[in-house]
Amino acid sequence: MLGDEAIALAALHAGISGVYAYPGTPSTEITEYIQRSPLAAAVHSDWCTNEKTAMEAALGVSYVGRRALVCMKHVGLNVAADAFVGSAMTGTHGGLVVVVADDPSMHSSQNEQDSRFYGRFALVPVFEPSSQQEAYDMVRVAFELSEDVRLPVLLRITTRMAHSRAVVSTAPACPPAPVSFPEDRSRWVLLPVNARRRYGELLAAQDDLERLSAVSPFNGYTPGGSKGVVACGIAHNYLMEALDGKPDRTVLKVSQYPLPRDLVRRLMDECDEVLVLEDGQPFVEEQLRGLLDTSGKVRGRLSGEVPRAGELTPDNVRAALGLPFGNHFAPSSSVVPRPPALCAGCGHRDVYEILNEVIADHPDAKVFSDIGCYTLGALPPFRAIDSCVDMGASITMAKGAADAGLFPSVAVIGDSTFTHSGITGLLDAVNSHSNITVIISDNLTTAMTGGQDSAGTGRLEAICLGVGVDPAHVRTVVPLPKNRDQIRRTIQEEIDHPGVSVIIPRRECIQTLKRKR
Amino acid sequence: MKKDIILSGVGGQGILSIAAVIGEAALTAGLHIKQAEVHGMSQRGGDVHSNLRISSAPIHSDLIPRGGADLIISLEPMEALRYVSWLRPDGWVVASSTPVVNIPTYPELGTLLAELNALPHSRVFDVEAVSASADVSRAANIVLLGAAARVLGLDFPSLQEAVRRVFGRKGEGVVEMNLKALQTGYDTYHI
Numbered sequence: 001m002l003g004d005e006a007i008a009l010a011a012l013h014a015g016i017s018g019v020y021a022y023p024g025t026p027s028t029e030i031t032e033y034i035q036r037s038p039l040a041a042a043v044h045s046d047w048c049t050n051e052k053t054a055m056e057a058a059l060g061v062s063y064v065g066r067r068a069l070v071c072m073k074h075v076g077l078n079v080a081a082d083a084f085v086g087s088a089m090t091g092t093h094g095g096l097v098v099v100v101a102d103d104p105s106m107h108s109s110q111n112e113q114d115s116r117f118y119g120r121f122a123l124v125p126v127f128e129p130s131s132q133q134e135a136y137d138m139v140r141v142a143f144e145l146s147e148d149v150r151l152p153v154l155l156r157i158t159t160r161m162a163h164s165r166a167v168v169s170t171a172p173a174c175p176p177a178p179v180s181f182p183e184d185r186s187r188w189v190l191l192p193v194n195a196r197r198r199y200g201e202l203l204a205a206q207d208d209l210e211r212l213s214a215v216s217p218f219n220g221y222t223p224g225g226s227k228g229v230v231a232c233g234i235a236h237n238y239l240m241e242a243l244d245g246k247p248d249r250t251v252l253k254v255s256q257y258p259l260p261r262d263l264v265r266r267l268m269d270e271c272d273e274v275l276v277l278e279d280g281q282p283f284v285e286e287q288l289r290g291l292l293d294t295s296g297k298v299r300g301r302l303s304g305e306v307p308r309a310g311e312l313t314p315d316n317v318r319a320a321l322g323l324p325f326g327n328h329f330a331p332s333s334s335v336v337p338r339p340p341a342l343c344a345g346c347g348h349r350d351v352y353e354i355l356n357e358v359i360a361d362h363p364d365a366k367v368f369s370d371i372g373c374y375t376l377g378a379l380p381p382f383r384a385i386d387s388c389v390d391m392g393a394s395i396t397m398a399k400g401a402a403d404a405g406l407f408p409s410v411a412v413i414g415d416s417t418f419t420h421s422g423i424t425g426l427l428d429a430v431n432s433h434s435n436i437t438v439i440i441s442d443n444l445t446t447a448m449t450g451g452q453d454s455a456g457t458g459r460l461e462a463i464c465l466g467v468g469v470d471p472a473h474v475r476t477v478v479p480l481p482k483n484r485d486q487i488r489r490t491i492q493e494e495i496d497h498p499g500v501s502v503i504i505p506r507r508e509c510i511q512t513l514k515r516k517r
Numbered sequence: 518m519k520k521d522i523i524l525s526g527v528g529g530q531g532i533l534s535i536a537a538v539i540g541e542a543a544l545t546a547g548l549h550i551k552q553a554e555v556h557g558m559s560q561r562g563g564d565v566h567s568n569l570r571i572s573s574a575p576i577h578s579d580l581i582p583r584g585g586a587d588l589i590i591s592l593e594p595m596e597a598l599r600y601v602s603w604l605r606p607d608g609w610v611v612a613s614s615t616p617v618v619n620i621p622t623y624p625e626l627g628t629l630l631a632e633l634n635a636l637p638h639s640r641v642f643d644v645e646a647v648s649a650s651a652d653v654s655r656a657a658n659i660v661l662l663g664a665a666a667r668v669l670g671l672d673f674p675s676l677q678e679a680v681r682r683v684f685g686r687k688g689e690g691v692v693e694m695n696l697k698a699l700q701t702g703y704d705t706y707h708i
């Protein structure tokens with residue numbers, strides 16, 4: 001099964017009462033597996049509006065003594081960060097495991113941030129599996145650990161772990177826990193007086209967490225000479241691949257954090273040179289070096305043995321180990337990139353074609369867009385958008401630019417992204433009477449990640465009216481070529497309207513439509 | 518026994534079904550298996566590939582090292598060539614010659630085919646035409662799998678059995694069509 005599926009099955013076997021998530025590649029399949037599973041009849045698995053609501057709902061499950069799984073992609077943790085860091089301060093009651101899927105090499109993402117930093121920042125244990133089997137085993141252990149140390153546990157995976165298949169053996173399922181309440185009421189009320197006490201407890205727990213890492217079955221020290229390697233998570237696989245399963249050097253395998261200081265010290269004492277192999281950012285390497293790098297023997301992404309950016313591969317690990325390469329064919333110079341594109345017949349296509357026509361009469365116009373399939377409108381032949389930053393930023397950036405004097409200032413956002421993080425920005429724009437035109441390109445689904453339910457389906461107009469947009473300037477159209485003239489007029493009229501307008505082009509995603517047939 | 522296979526094509530062509538059949542056959546044979554897939558952006562007409570590793574010994578990496586693939590199975594000629602530096606010098610390429618031209622910069626087809634045919638071990642054929650003539654156009658991916666069967670290291674009956682299991686829940690008609698597609702591909706080459 002996929003790494004994502006192994007995690008989902010382990011959570012079901014651990015007796016969760018709910019999975020709380022917003023879709024995001026490469027984490028989406030965890031929740032989808034639970035939604036399909038016959039084991040999950042009594043398990044909550046509806047998609048959440050965003051990662052923050054997911055994290056908070058899961059903390060509520062934990063509060064009443066039951067187990068919950070939270071899943072998101074790495075940038076989702078930015079959205080959920082307030083609740084995530086807060087959950088370390090309150091601590092947990094029922095087991096709480098937060099799965100965050102990082103995307104080094106940015107296969108489907110806008111940055112390469114490494115979630116292990118968040119774990120360290122929030123002062124919670126972090127697990128990082130090296131195989132699909134370990135992912136399964138770790139989820140089972142993580143729920144127990146979360147209840148033992150009364151903290152959330154972060155399970156950090158990367159794209160290759162999430163989207164690779166292997167055979168996984170399972171352990172007997174345990175029944176869900178009954179509802180129970182935490183004895184200590186005050187730790188859940190983070191008034192400064194309580195928070196100061198809780199922070200002291202959290203800091204005091206760090207030594208225990210480190211001791212647990214030192215004896216963790218997921219970490220290991222294998223002596224093997226004066227050359228040392230730290231292999232974190234999936235890096236261990238690439239190391240074993242390169243060394244054909246027979247390490248000729250000392251290996252410290254790290255799959256549970258905080259870093260086990262005693263094992264690291266032993267490695268540094270016993271080895272002349274220590275290579276750090278980790279997917280993502282140089283999280284461990286920086287800790288081993290310290291600011292002044294007094295040992296001078298730590299190698300890795302910062303010293304150039306491993307590329308500073310991009311995911312690990314069997315090849316760059318092999319190169320970092322100084323091993324020779326076998327013969328292979330030269331890459332073909334005839335091959336050109338084949339970027340993804342909006343599907344033939346997609347409603348976003350009609351929206352961009354018509355918007356481009358209207359904008360052609362307004363040379364100063366800027367179009368702020370967002371995260372979703374419609375981001376592909378940046379590519380030829382459309383070249384229709386000027387920005388894509390984070391979920392919801394289209395509306396708020398358009399507002400800021402309009403406040404600063406831009407006209408016309410247009411936002412293009414999808415339906416699911418709008419409910420995820422666009423509604424509050426629209427409220428800001430209404431309150432400031434900002435002169436913006438918001439296009440909510442509604443395909444009735446969360447299409448980019450494969451067609452999950454969209455939180456506001458059927459209620460987008462009501463949401464916009466509720467936020468306070470003038471009903472005369474909430475306009476719905478059907479993006480089909482035959483409606484081109486009408487849509488063109490609608491966009492032109494709403495750009496001319498000096499205030500907040502919302503245009504909702506609505507037509508079902510061509511992919512979800514095909515699947516129904 | 519160890520086979521490292523790269524499957525490639527364009528989003529929607531069905532490379533993951535090929536992987537599912539090979540994986541099923543390998544599991545039944547008691548082999549270890551690892552398969553890395555591409556999900557997400559690539560669904561929308563972009564290039565897609567999957568690394569499939571089957572072995573009688575435990576497998577470490579999900580990804581195949583450069584120069585390590587025993588076989589490239591590709592539903593599209595340029596997508597076969599994209600991974601040629603992953604191919605072992607004695608590795609095989611089994612690919613469709615039918616291009617998917619969905620980008621304005623698509624190279625000259627003749628150049629691509631000449632490069633593929635210049636490899637020491639390649640079988641490049643018009644999978645669409647072969648599939649159409651056998652009336653199994655909807656299972657062109659399995660025709661290609663059939664054509665690669667002799668170099669897969671798995672016996673043909675085990676692939677037939679895997680097709681039955683993988684497509685079983687879609688009904689007997691789909692199973693029969695895919696079995697015919699597998700046989701059609703198998704009969705195309707006597708490698």
